[in-house]
Amino acid sequence: MISPNRKGEVWVFAEQEDGRINDVTLELCGKARELADTLCVKMGAVLPGWNVRELSYRLIAHGADRVYVTHDTELEYYRTLPYARVLCEMITRHEPQIVIYGATPIGRDLAPRVASEMKAGLTADCTDLEIGEYEDKKNKTVHKNLLLQIRPAFGGNIIATIINYDRWPQMATVREGVMRMGAGDPSRSGEIIEESVEFSDFEKSIRVVERHREARKVNLKAARTIVAGGGGVGSKDNFQLIHDLAGAIGGAVGASRAAVDGGFIDKTHQVGQTGTTVRPALYIACGISGAVQHRAGMEESAKIIAINWDKEAPIFSVAHYGIVGDLNKIVPMMIKAIKERA
Amino acid sequence: MGYHSVVCVKQVPDTSNISGEAMKPDGTVNRAALAAIFNPEDLHALEAALDIRDAYGGTVTVLSMGPLGAAEVLRECLYRGADRAVLVTDRRAAASDTLATSYILAQAVRKLKDYDFVFCGRQAIDGDTAQVGPQMAEKLGIAQVTYFEKLVELDGRTVRVRRNVGNGWEILEGRLPLLLTVLDTANEPRPASARRVMQRKRSRAVDELRKEIAAAMPGASEDERENAFADGVEKLKMAGQLIEQWNLDDIAADLQWCGLAGSPTKVHRVQSIVLTKEGFTEVPPTEDAIRTMIHELIVDHTLG
Numbered sequence: 332m333i334s335p336n337r338k339g340e341v342w343v344f345a346e347q348e349d350g351r352i353n354d355v356t357l358e359l360c361g362k363a364r365e366l367a368d369t370l371c372v373k374m375g376a377v378l379p380g381w382n383v384r385e386l387s388y389r390l391i392a393h394g395a396d397r398v399y400v401t402h403d404t405e406l407e408y409y410r411t412l413p414y415a416r417v418l419c420e421m422i423t424r425h426e427p428q429i430v431i432y433g434a435t436p437i438g439r440d441l442a443p444r445v446a447s448e449m450k451a452g453l454t455a456d457c458t459d460l461e462i463g464e465y466e467d468k469k470n471k472t473v474h475k476n477l478l479l480q481i482r483p484a485f486g487g488n489i490i491a492t493i494i495n496y497d498r499w500p501q502m503a504t505v506r507e508g509v510m511r512m513g514a515g516d517p518s519r520s521g522e523i524i525e526e527s528v529e530f531s532d533f534e535k536s537i538r539v540v541e542r543h544r545e546a547r548k549v550n551l552k553a554a555r556t557i558v559a560g561g562g563g564v565g566s567k568d569n570f571q572l573i574h575d576l577a578g579a580i581g582g583a584v585g586a587s588r589a590a591v592d593g594g595f596i597d598k599t600h601q602v603g604q605t606g607t608t609v610r611p612a613l614y615i616a617c618g619i620s621g622a623v624q625h626r627a628g629m630e631e632s633a634k635i636i637a638i639n640w641d642k643e644a645p646i647f648s649v650a651h652y653g654i655v656g657d658l659n660k661i662v663p664m665m666i667k668a669i670k671e672r673a
Numbered sequence: 674m675g676y677h678s679v680v681c682v683k684q685v686p687d688t689s690n691i692s693g694e695a696m697k698p699d700g701t702v703n704r705a706a707l708a709a710i711f712n713p714e715d716l717h718a719l720e721a722a723l724d725i726r727d728a729y730g731g732t733v734t735v736l737s738m739g740p741l742g743a744a745e746v747l748r749e750c751l752y753r754g755a756d757r758a759v760l761v762t763d764r765r766a767a768a769s770d771t772l773a774t775s776y777i778l779a780q781a782v783r784k785l786k787d788y789d790f791v792f793c794g795r796q797a798i799d800g801d802t803a804q805v806g807p808q809m810a811e812k813l814g815i816a817q818v819t820y821f822e823k824l825v826e827l828d829g830r831t832v833r834v835r836r837n838v839g840n841g842w843e844i845l846e847g848r849l850p851l852l853l854t855v856l857d858t859a860n861e862p863r864p865a866s867a868r869r870v871m872q873r874k875r876s877r878a879v880d881e882l883r884k885e886i887a888a889a890m891p892g893a894s895e896d897e898r899e900n901a902f903a904d905g906v907e908k909l910k911m912a913g914q915l916i917e918q919w920n921l922d923d924i925a926a927d928l929q930w931c932g933l934a935g936s937p938t939k940v941h942r943v944q945s946i947v948l949t950k951e952g953f954t955e956v957p958p959t960e961d962a963i964r965t966m967i968h969e970l971i972v973d974h975t976l977g
């Protein structure tokens with residue numbers, strides 16, 4: 332643990348695989364930049380890997396003032412222990428005040444290990460981060476400029492704001508897709524700092540024997556428009572309607588969990604708390620009730636059209652356009668209207 | 674000889690079935706109104722451990738931290754085949770965050786001494802943090818493999834496991850002891866066996882027994898109850914039906930790392946999700962109205 336260090340930097344763990352920076356890292360850079368500006372401190376990125384120095388420029392373009400690179404063959408593929416060693420070493424050497432990680436399989440494996448070794452707090456799966464204050468009424472003290480870690484809890488039924496005012500760094504993982512990725516400014520300049528770290532035999536003890544990665548088949552996050560179907564679509568056959576509308580507007584196909592559970596479509600299309608979080612320019616929800624777990628994954632969309640025959644359905648509470656009626660009639664009308672324009 | 678596994682299991686409120694009644698007027702969740710269930714992924718952790726015992730011999734010990742009621746999930750484990758059950762329960766552990774929880778559980782695992790595997794479910798449905806497993810591994814000074822899906826090979830002290838990371842998988846090789854967090858795709862948990870239910874349904878933690886005796890002997894004196902209790906404990910022990918109950922002193926926990934004091938994260942604010950009725954443009958389900966809406970979306974560059 333380190334003690335509160337008001338001059339400490341705001342850090343992002345820079346996650347890369349096979350020479351590619353994960354999108355969530357760049358999303359986080361934008362947020363960390365904002366937090367660092369509010370606190371008037373520098374923003375840093377920690378980049379462990381092998382032959383990854385070149386990636387520093389992208390991190391700088393997205394807001395980093397400093398990139399701490401650790402280049403080592405032990406870091407070629409992600410493994411918990413060597414990566415945790417790098418993070419703990421960097422935190423001990425430079426005492427950042429905030430460290431954020433993507434809530435990816437890597438971030439969610441790494442961050443708790445680091446938090447435990449540092450005896451620091453960690454909040455999982457945040458959907459928002461802000462700087463704010465906390466009044467400790469019992470001790471009559473006000474802690475200013477803390478990281479407010481905002482996350483859904485209890486199966487998404489409540490929103491909790493978590494803080495950590497004494498055992499720093501303040502750490503959080505953030506879900507993919509919830510922060511907006513900036514365009515990046517290649518003319519920004521920043522410092523690249525090379526750091527070497529020693530690993531013990533124990534830390535090197537886990538070996539990657541085989542490794543297999545699939546390109547993401549469905550890229551919901553990158554889609555500008557998404558047409559999503561829910562339980563109300565009724566069957567796999569009828570889900571063709573959703574594909575047709577998506578085809579007509581050149582969008583991707585999304586789904587609620589009821590549609591996935593019903594076997595209408597593959598789980599990779601699921602939007603929501605346990606699926607993908609999306610924020611397209613347009614989201615069309617067809618026959619989706621709008622349960623909180625679903626809304627959590629789509630309510631940030633710029634425009635939302637909801638089609639549901641139940642006018643009380645909660646999906647309408649986040650909609651910009653609401654059409655109360657039978658989707659089997661309305662979706663074909665929409666396809667027709669779009670085709671007429673083209 | 675075989676392998677000794679410890680499985681951490683948790684009793685959780687059934688967050689998937691939260692209804693209006695479960696929300697208090699102030700917007701917080703009324704835990705008491707929710708059914709308490711076995712954390713779903715922990716059943717898969719238990720199954721993974723039972724699989725290893727069935728194939729290689731050894732033992733499966735289940736461990737839970739929580740209020741006395743959590744003895745229920747331990748009994749469920751005994752019905753499904755666990756050999757030994759330990760409940761860590763102590764008021765001073767209340768309000769522990771994941772770091773304090775992992776410290777307490779790690780202390781309990783230490784007390785169990787010889788273990789080869791520690792299994793946890795990937796995450797618990799009340800917090801969805803997935804942090805306790807990796808934090809325990811760090812506290813125990815052992816390696817972790819999260820998102821465990823399959824045991825590929827086990828040979829002496831060397832183990833190969835497959836983990837599924839969503840966009841792919843990998844096979845890792847490591848040496849025991851190891852902590853694994855288990856996905857629900859790893860296996861199909863076996864049901865409780867009728868024979869084991871018969872055998873173990875009388876299993877009790879000491880405080881459960883104490884409560885039962887107090888309820889059964891309302892008019893009795895303190896001494897009479899104490900005697901009945903001592904008798905009862907002896908009988909449970911003899912029959913191998915005692916769910917061991919440990920407090921923080923039993924596991925030599927340093928109180929500065931437990932409960933509120935041991936928890937760096939604090940809850941600042943809690944809001945229930947209330948639907949914000951901001952209002953929306955209602956489009957009648959007619960061709961004309963839909964055409965107009967599409968036109969608007971093209972004009973404001975949302976479409977096209």
Ligand SMILES: Cc1cc2nc3c(=O)[nH]c(=O)nc-3n(C[C@H](O)[C@H](O)[C@H](O)COP(=O)(O)OP(=O)(O)OC[C@H]3O[C@@H](n4cnc5c(N)ncnc54)[C@H](O)[C@@H]3O)c2cc1C
Binds near residue numbers: 586625689
């Ligand atoms: C821990 C947890 C995580 C979860 N994660 C997710 C997640 O990531 N994503 C997700 O989506 N859900 C998730 N869920 C499930 C979620 O709670 C809901 O059960 C689910 O979103 C319901 O999907 P639905 O609205 O499509 O289906 P339903 O609840 O079946 O609703 C169907 C809707 O369609 C309407 N309808 C029916 N027929 C028609 C018609 N012909 N025309 C127009 N409207 C019609 C109905 O009025 C109704 O509103 C999660 C749940 C839990 C407990």
